[in-house]
Amino acid sequence: MIELSRVHAGYGDTGDVLRDVSLSVSPGELVGLLGPNGSGKTTLLLVLSGVLTPRSGTVALDGAPLHRLRPRERARRIAAVPQRPEHIPDMDALSMVLMGRYPHTTLLRGYGPDDHASALAALRDTGCAHLAARGARTLSGGELQRVLLARALAQGADTLLLDEATAGLDVARALDILDLLHARHRAGARIVAAVHDLNLAALYCTRLIFLKHGRVVKDGPVERTFTADVLSDVYETPVTVHPHPVTGAPQACYVPGAFRVDMRVGLPTNPGDGTVPGAIDGKSSPHQQDVSPQESALPLSGFSGHTHAHPAKPPARCHEPEISVQTAPLPTGTQDD
Numbered sequence: 001m002i003e004l005s006r007v008h009a010g011y012g013d014t015g016d017v018l019r020d021v022s023l024s025v026s027p028g029e030l031v032g033l034l035g036p037n038g039s040g041k042t043t044l045l046l047v048l049s050g051v052l053t054p055r056s057g058t059v060a061l062d063g064a065p066l067h068r069l070r071p072r073e074r075a076r077r078i079a080a081v082p083q084r085p086e087h088i089p090d091m092d093a094l095s096m097v098l099m100g101r102y103p104h105t106t107l108l109r110g111y112g113p114d115d116h117a118s119a120l121a122a123l124r125d126t127g128c129a130h131l132a133a134r135g136a137r138t139l140s141g142g143e144l145q146r147v148l149l150a151r152a153l154a155q156g157a158d159t160l161l162l163d164e165a166t167a168g169l170d171v172a173r174a175l176d177i178l179d180l181l182h183a184r185h186r187a188g189a190r191i192v193a194a195v196h197d198l199n200l201a202a203l204y205c206t207r208l209i210f211l212k213h214g215r216v217v218k219d220g221p222v223e224r225t226f227t228a229d230v231l232s233d234v235y236e237t238p239v240t241v242h243p244h245p246v247t248g249a250p251q252a253c254y255v256p257g258a259f260r261v262d263m264r265v266g267l268p269t270n271p272g273d274g275t276v277p278g279a280i281d282g283k284s285s286p287h288q289q290d291v292s293p294q295e296s297a298l299p300l301s302g303f304s305g306h307t308h309a310h311p312a313k314p315p316a317r318c319h320e321p322e323i324s325v326q327t328a329p330l331p332t333g334t335q336d337d
């Protein structure tokens with residue numbers, strides 16, 4: 001168990017970035033850390049990794065204060081993928097991934113065959129085997145991101161802290177990486193991932209923690225936390241939530257600015273001449289024609305269990321599927337809890 005209790009943390013002589021944060025993460029959890037820019041996600045990951053010492057409060061790993069662990073021991077237990085690598089070494093990708101094995105070496109024994117095997121396996125798992133001999137500095141943004149993840153996986157730690165690890169990846173590569181992380185968490189790894197892609201978080205995570213202004217404002221399983229109310233409040237923009245047509249997991253739909261005006265005041269203001277982002281078939285907001293002012297009150301939700309008496313129709317781009325699809329046993333995150 002990794003446990004934060006009443007943590008306040010920040011940088012230099014500025015005010016607290018994290019305020020009174022208490023949470024614990026058990027082995028086998030895949031936790032999505034969500035919240036607006038600047039809400040403190042990276043700072044929380046730095047505290048969890050032991051890189052940033054809290055100003056007050058405690059951080060413990062399996063009951064022992066994290067700061068008491070020697071760096072090498074800490075690195076055997078906790079691996080992190082940063083949002084922006086500070087420095088990209090002038091070496092090939094395999095050597096860079098091998099660096100993840102450093103905590104397992106000793107003064108007498110450098111990297112051995114096991115370390116090379118682990119590094120190669122991590123490159124393979126992240127779809128980067130073909131990049132092994134490439135200079136790390138020549139990699140594309142998405143390639144480098146996957147190599148950094150490979151380095152963290154090669155570390156063999158039971159706790160993985162990921163800061164926007166899939167942000168620069170195309171959708172197929174992002175799904176591959178999340179499938180891999182899902183398999184690792186099912187095998188017992190504890191994973192905390194800062195994520196901006198809400199829908200991927202809802203598809204894969206077992207639990208979501210929402211931060212706002214450095215405080216935890218919501219923490220719980222996806223089905224209880226990923227709601228239109230929570231998302232609209234946390235991000236201060238209208239978000240509607242609908243079931244994923246294949247997995248049934250809640251998914252968010254976002255609303256372009258001109259439509260947001262309609263949704264707030266319940267009055268049609270759009271010209272419907274194709275100039276409104278998101279308007280299709282020459283139509284304006286669906287609210288202009290289909291939804292009464294009462295129904296257009298925020299937040300909207302198509303997700304089951306919501307309390308609105310008259311759930312509004314989803315935005316124009318959120319079509320109902322034409323064929324019915326059985327809920328498949330895919331990793332939704334909602335099935336684990």
Ligand SMILES: Nc1ncnc2c1ncn2[C@@H]1O[C@H](COP(=O)(O)OP(=O)(O)OP(=O)(O)O)[C@@H](O)[C@H]1O
Pocket residue numbers: 011012014017035036037038039040041042043044083194
């Ligand atoms: N080294 C630093 N020195 C001073 N302030 C910092 C430092 N790093 C971050 N901050 C500030 O701390 C606050 C939280 O930043 P943090 O990076 O934790 O947010 P975040 O939720 O990860 O944001 P984003 O989604 O934009 O990555 C921000 O106001 C940021 O400007």
